[in-house]
Amino acid sequence: MVSSTKIKSVDFYRKIPRDLTEASLSGAGLSIVAALIMVFLFGMELSSYLEVSTTTAVIVDKSADGDFLRIDFNISFPALSCEFASVDVSDVLGTNRLNITKTVHKFPIDPHLMATGTEFHSGLALHNINHGEETKEELPDGAIPLTSGSFESYTHHFPILVVNFYAPWCYWSNRLKPNWEKAANIIKQRYDPESDGRVLLGSVDCTQEAALCRKNHVQGYPSIRIFRKGSDLREDHGHHEHESYYGDRDTDSIVKMVDGLVAPIHPETHAVALDGISNDTVKHLKKAPVTGGCRVEGFVRVKKVPGNLVISAHSGAHSFDSSQMNMSHVVSHLSFGRMISPRLLTDMKRLLPYLGQSHDRLDGKAFINQHEFGANVTIEHYLQIVKAEVITRRSSEEHSLIEEYEYTAHSSVAHTYYLPVAKFHFELSPMQILITENPKSFSHFITNLCAIIGGVFTVAGILDSIFHNTVRLIKKVELGKNI
Structure with missing residues (x-):
């Protein structure tokens, strides 16, 4: 076995007995300064290590x-x-x-x-609409022309008011017009406004009644809106909450839609039946915009x-x-x-x-x-x-x-x-x-940290040795003069 004496011979850090060393006030002060410098440089190096250079x-x-x-x-x-x-x-x-x-x-x-309502879902409502056969046949007017002055009285008189907001220059409005007038005549004969009084079909020319169309937020022509008497009236400058119809625009589809709206309403009392509107009608109706923004x-x-x-x-x-x-x-x-x-x-x-x-x-x-x-x-x-x-x-x-x-x-x-x-x-x-x-590597950080500790310790030792030897030399010179 290797003796402990041989192992001790490789000690790089041989110890000096404490009795042979001497502490000094200057050494203590220099040690404190060296420790503070080490802490400061350690903080600087740590900050540099954590900082990301790009x-x-x-x-x-x-x-x-x-x-x-x-x-x-x-x-x-x-x-x-x-x-x-x-x-x-x-x-x-x-x-x-x-x-x-x-x-x-x-x-x-x-x-x-x-926001004034929930999310608006248009779906396929504005596409693939059946407009019926295009015709130039002149038909008698069946729909009642509505104006700003008469609009309110009609909405208060009829339980159901179906209105076509149109523009004479619009292709789709002109395409709808014969079907709309034909459907209006059929509805007038089926639900006489005088004796039955449950429904009326009307038309509004938005080039002549621009204020009325803006009030109801009509931006596209034609727009078919359904106004219901009573509960739909809001205290917002008389504005009506109503519905828009997005279904087919041929005569049969319009008549079927109106029949679905009228069916729940009793012809004499105008009371709404509990079974409500049929599903076939509801699927083509959506709440009309109550405001004009999105x-x-x-x-x-x-x-x-x-x-x-x-x-x-x-x-x-x-x-x-x-x-x-x-x-x-x-x-x-x-x-x-x-x-x-x-x-x-x-x-x-x-x-x-x-x-x-x-x-x-x-x-x-x-x-x-x-x-x-x-x-x-x-x-x-x-x-x-x-x-x-x-x-x-x-x-x-x-x-x-x-x-x-x-x-x-x-x-x-x-x-x-x-x-x-x-x-x-x-x-x-x-x-x-x-x-x-x-980023800097951790090994680089450790190397710099060792260099800081060893460097400061060595420099402080050199300064302490210089200071100590200088003091001793001065004392010897003074002692020689006194002798």
Whole structure:
């Protein structure tokens, strides 16, 4: 066995007996100063170790062919009804998607942008409508022309008032007119207004009664509305809560719809039966908008090529007066790219100083058309988008931490001969910003920490030795002079 004496011979740190050492006041002071310097330098080194250094480079966008870009939005339109609000997407490759509904939600709002009801679901109501055979046959007027002066008296007199809000210049209104008049004559004979008095069909010319149409938030022509006597009257300047009919517009369908509305009403007392309206009628009726605004929110996915996100009034069976459409809007939120998870959001706060912080450039901004009733004004936004990708090396394997899409925005208001829209034209830069994190290794931190302790300890020892020998030398010189 190796003796303990031989093991002790390799001791690098041989000890001096305490009786042979001497403590001094100067040494104690220098030791305290050295300890404070060590603590200070340790804090500086620890801060440097925890701090993330980054390098930034501009490179060609590495997105793979076929990648899609997500656009999240929340935009309020005080003068666009949810009844016709449509979100469309197009791009330079020929993609053209109209009236996206799967990932888009619409909520009616008032002029102050406050919600006035639950989510509006249009479904297939505005498409694939049967208009009947087109005819130029002249039929006697069966529907009663209504005006602002007579409208209220009719709504209070008849339990059911079915009104066609139309415009003489509208193709779809002219297509509906013969079927509407024929249906009105059939209903008049079946439910005589004098003896029966349960239902009446009327018509409103919105070019002559513009105020009445605006009061009932009619934005597309023709609009068939059902007004019920009594409980539907609100204390809101006499405005009626009523329903819209979105079913087929041929004569038989209109008559069947009216029969379904009248059936529950007793012909003498005008009391409503308990069984209510038939399901066949209800499925084509929806609550009409009580306000003329709409908040459109949701997301769409687009190809990473120049394109357009367009919000406008759209219908396959209605016409719109472009001079009356007002596309003023307030952007609550507009962003590009995937939604950031809470975990990544924490890292993003650390990385924000290295990003441009322009991913919400339009948020909270209002774009208001000052012209009365719209006056054919389109509001456009030109967005230039740049991708910023952050790479982290905090783990053993390099991985992407976050993809951030920043954009610049330029907006303009322009007159148009076509239907006004709110257009967001987006174009992605072919270059991207690559931000790489370069954290310091733990071994580097330990090495520097040892260097700090050993260096300060050594320097302090040298200074103490110099000071101690200087004092001894001075004392010897003074002693020699005295002798």
